[in-house]
Amino acid sequence: MAFLDQLIVAFDRGLRVLITPPQFRRPNPASQYMNVELSKTEKIHAGRLMRINHTGEICAQALYQGQALTARSTHTRDALKHAALEEIDHLAWCEERIKELGGRVSYLNPLWYLGAFSMGVVAGIAGDGWNLAFLKETEKQVENHLNSHLQKLAMEDLKTRAIVQVMRDDEKNHAELAQSLGAYEFPRWLKEAMKLSSSVMTKTVYWV
Numbered sequence: 001m002a003f004l005d006q007l008i009v010a011f012d013r014g015l016r017v018l019i020t021p022p023q024f025r026r027p028n029p030a031s032q033y034m035n036v037e038l039s040k041t042e043k044i045h046a047g048r049l050m051r052i053n054h055t056g057e058i059c060a061q062a063l064y065q066g067q068a069l070t071a072r073s074t075h076t077r078d079a080l081k082h083a084a085l086e087e088i089d090h091l092a093w094c095e096e097r098i099k100e101l102g103g104r105v106s107y108l109n110p111l112w113y114l115g116a117f118s119m120g121v122v123a124g125i126a127g128d129g130w131n132l133a134f135l136k137e138t139e140k141q142v143e144n145h146l147n148s149h150l151q152k153l154a155m156e157d158l159k160t161r162a163i164v165q166v167m168r169d170d171e172k173n174h175a176e177l178a179q180s181l182g183a184y185e186f187p188r189w190l191k192e193a194m195k196l197s198s199s200v201m202t203k204t205v206y207w208v
Contacts, residue, residue: 021092024092024093029165030096032162033158033162036158036159047103049149050103050163051103052202052205053094053164054094054098055201056145058113060084061084062115066124067120068124070124072131080135097163120134133178135175136179137191139178143168143171145202
């Protein structure tokens with residue numbers, strides 16, 4: 001497929017991610033638990049945390065699309081597509097739980113998508129080793145971020161916690177897959193820059 005055709009396909013997928021309600025392939029982990037009565041404060045807080053996670057999954061889709069577009073090897077491209085498919089489940093689960101909690105998704109999702117897609121394209125251009133390094137470091141940071149959410153969520157909020165736990169395990173597996181495919185190791189300063197960027201996004205999305 002010509003690069004222009006791939007770009008058009010990526011643009012179409014971006015619109016679908018932002019506009020079309022996502023459909024999950026795996027059962028929602030929250031479905032095995034009954035709703036429990038949460039306080040108003042707990043519901044608002046959980047909804048905002050899941051909004052952050054939802055935006056994170058929007059960014060993940062954008063990153064993978066950008067990275068796959070410029071990836072040089074079939075193995076790398078396939079790994080990115082596999083991760084993107086699993087994270088569509090995350091996107092759908094987050095959106096469903098946000099609605100149950102009476103929340104909403106971020107108004108800024110199109111902006112976050114565009115920025116993440118651009119970073120993915122640059123990562124792919126840098127070469128497969130760095131492309132996979134970006135995937136690995138992103139997933140490791142998201143894993144840590146989800147662990148922090150498990151500490152902030154109410155213990156009795158089993159539905160939200162179940163979603164976050166499965167998401168965390170998937171992110172860990174994606175990072176390990178990238179490592180097994182030959183991901184390079186980012187320098188410390190770049191890891192810190194990624195953490196700073198993630199912090200700006202999460203603090204903004206919590207409110208907007």
